[in-house]
Amino acid sequence: MEQADTVVIGAGFGGLSAALHLAEAGHKVVLCEALTYPGGCASTFSKDGYRFEAGATLFSGFGPGQWMARWIDRFDLDVRVEPVDPVFTFHGPAVMDVPSDRTAFADHLCALPNAPADKIRAWMAYQERIGDVLWSVLDEPELLPPWSLSALWRHALRGPRYLRLLPLVNRPMSHALERFGVADFEPLRAFLDAACQITVQVPASEAEATFAIGAVENFFRGAAHIHGGVGELGQAVCAAIERMGGSVRFANRVKALEKTADGWTVQTRSGAIQTRHVVANQLPQDLMRLADVSSARLDSMRSAVEGGWGAAMLYMVVRDEGLPAHAVHHELVEDAARPLPGGNHVLVSIAARDDRRAPPGFRTASASTHVHPNSDHPARTLSAVQDRMRVNISRKLPQLQVVEEYTASPRTFERFTRRTDGLVGGVPRRVGWHNYAGLWPRPVARGLWIVGDSAFPGQSVLSVAIGGYRVASAIGKRP
Numbered sequence: 001m002e003q004a005d006t007v008v009i010g011a012g013f014g015g016l017s018a019a020l021h022l023a024e025a026g027h028k029v030v031l032c033e034a035l036t037y038p039g040g041c042a043s044t045f046s047k048d049g050y051r052f053e054a055g056a057t058l059f060s061g062f063g064p065g066q067w068m069a070r071w072i073d074r075f076d077l078d079v080r081v082e083p084v085d086p087v088f089t090f091h092g093p094a095v096m097d098v099p100s101d102r103t104a105f106a107d108h109l110c111a112l113p114n115a116p117a118d119k120i121r122a123w124m125a126y127q128e129r130i131g132d133v134l135w136s137v138l139d140e141p142e143l144l145p146p147w148s149l150s151a152l153w154r155h156a157l158r159g160p161r162y163l164r165l166l167p168l169v170n171r172p173m174s175h176a177l178e179r180f181g182v183a184d185f186e187p188l189r190a191f192l193d194a195a196c197q198i199t200v201q202v203p204a205s206e207a208e209a210t211f212a213i214g215a216v217e218n219f220f221r222g223a224a225h226i227h228g229g230v231g232e233l234g235q236a237v238c239a240a241i242e243r244m245g246g247s248v249r250f251a252n253r254v255k256a257l258e259k260t261a262d263g264w265t266v267q268t269r270s271g272a273i274q275t276r277h278v279v280a281n282q283l284p285q286d287l288m289r290l291a292d293v294s295s296a297r298l299d300s301m302r303s304a305v306e307g308g309w310g311a312a313m314l315y316m317v318v319r320d321e322g323l324p325a326h327a328v329h330h331e332l333v334e335d336a337a338r339p340l341p342g343g344n345h346v347l348v349s350i351a352a353r354d355d356r357r358a359p360p361g362f363r364t365a366s367a368s369t370h371v372h373p374n375s376d377h378p379a380r381t382l383s384a385v386q387d388r389m390r391v392n393i394s395r396k397l398p399q400l401q402v403v404e405e406y407t408a409s410p411r412t413f414e415r416f417t418r419r420t421d422g423l424v425g426g427v428p429r430r431v432g433w434h435n436y437a438g439l440w441p442r443p444v445a446r447g448l449w450i451v452g453d454s455a456f457p458g459q460s461v462l463s464v465a466i467g468g469y470r471v472a473s474a475i476g477k478r479p
């Protein structure tokens with residue numbers, strides 16, 4: 001039987017990152033992916049000659065010195081990163097650009113009618129101070145557990161800065177907004193609710209404040225787009241894994257895991273592999289079925305994910321006429337007073353002009369909204385959601401000329417990412433201490449680890465890549 005040190009199941013960005021760092025640490029790594037391309041929810045797929053982003057379209061942490069930028073340098077990843085500015089245009093109670101420069105954003109907000117300008121500027125300065133503390137560990141995840149001595153020493157020096165976080169722990173973000181007197185300023189509140197919904201999966205009134213502020217800071221910290229689509233980054237990571245001696249196997253679904261005396265036997269479509277460690281880039285419920293394992297920890301991870309969302313998508317081919325050459329993003333909210341999921345809130349991302357993605361004169365675009373997962377969602381309801389997305393898009397972006405459209409639902413995501421019920425939203429960060437439970441990476445059974453957006457720190461390409469790195473660090477070098 002083939003032997004490996006670690007088998008990674010799934011080439012989403014959590015699995016890609018774990019495989020990359022383990023290969024760097026000298027492990028004989030085999031990465032098995034069911035699809036024929038990498039990236040999962042953050043992939044680029046081909047359809048009728050067009051290339052669409054499957055889900056994720058807008059990325060952070062690519063600024064100078066930030067973690068994704070250092071990743072690209074360290075592993076010599078062959079991609080072209082294009083900063084996006086404005087990061088997106090927000091179409092809510094007011095229409096405003098969200099530039100990467102927070103002072104310019106504060107200026108936009110303060111220029112709106114009845115804006116409490118001093119309070120808005122005080123809030124934006126506070127958000128930056130909190131963001132500085134949180135992003136100091138996202139930019140340098142070596143500071144997260146498992147800690148080295150030098151990381152502990154650096155924490156000791158920084159100690160007082162962490163005290164700033166205490167008033168935010170176990171409190172909703174709306175509590176902090178109230179303290180600054182900006183909770184009722186509708187354009188800011190609608191923007192933050194929408195930003196929280198797409199990042200921490202709940203509005204500001206329900207979101208754990210530290211996670212919510214950290215997530216909203218994404219827009220001001222190295223927001224970028226990958227030329228050719230995020231799939232290019234996934235492919236570049238695969239090439240780096242192979243350069244370091246790892247093996248990446250597409251169209252190679254893992255069918256079962258069997259426990260052995262000193263590890264696991266991994267049954268894959270192309271044969272069995274004996275390994276010491278398995279890193280599963282899967283939802284806890286999917287891993288539980290594959291490995292026939294259960295534990296209180298897996299159960300609690302599973303129920304956290306079950307409280308999450310699925311996605312409804314429109315993949316569109318639009319006319320290039322009148323659009324800027326670079327990628328553009330629009331966040332649309334039809335009615336800020338009503339719940340955002342179900343087509344009320346839509347993120348529309350138009351890819352940069354690129355002949356490899358659409359013929360001259362055309363561009364591809366992906367639009368998404370949150371929906372309840374599969375089981376509660378008959379096709380009729382879903383098509384009503386997609387109609388609402390179309391109406392929202394045609395009202396707010398009348399300039400967009402759609403010539404072709406394909407749709408996707410939680411069922412589509414279930415099929416293509418193998419996530420039960422098409423649960424693609426990760427863990428909603430509702431207020432509570434439980435959010436900090438995964439701070440220390442631990443195996444879910446001996447030699448069995450989970451990476452991806454159901455594990456700490458959570459949803460987004462940057463977060464799952466950091467999660468993969470942390471698990472690789474906890475597993476350690478090849479003995």
Ligand SMILES: Cc1cc2nc3c(=O)[nH]c(=O)nc-3n(C[C@H](O)[C@H](O)[C@H](O)COP(=O)(O)OP(=O)(O)OC[C@H]3O[C@@H](n4cnc5c(N)ncnc54)[C@H](O)[C@@H]3O)c2cc1C
Pocket residue numbers: 009010011012013014015032033034035038039040041042054055056057058059060252253254255281282311368416417418419424425426451452453454458459460461462464
């Ligand atoms: C609509 C949408 C929009 C989003 N927008 C953004 C955004 O703009 N920016 C951002 O940063 N994030 C965004 N996200 C979130 C981000 O895409 C995800 O958090 C992240 O990509 C999830 O990565 P993951 O590691 O959990 O793996 P996944 O993406 O779930 O990938 C898992 C992989 O494992 C494979 N797999 C599963 N089971 C098996 C098996 N048995 N054998 C072999 N392979 C298997 C699957 O085929 C898949 O390729 C968005 C997500 C969605 C759904």
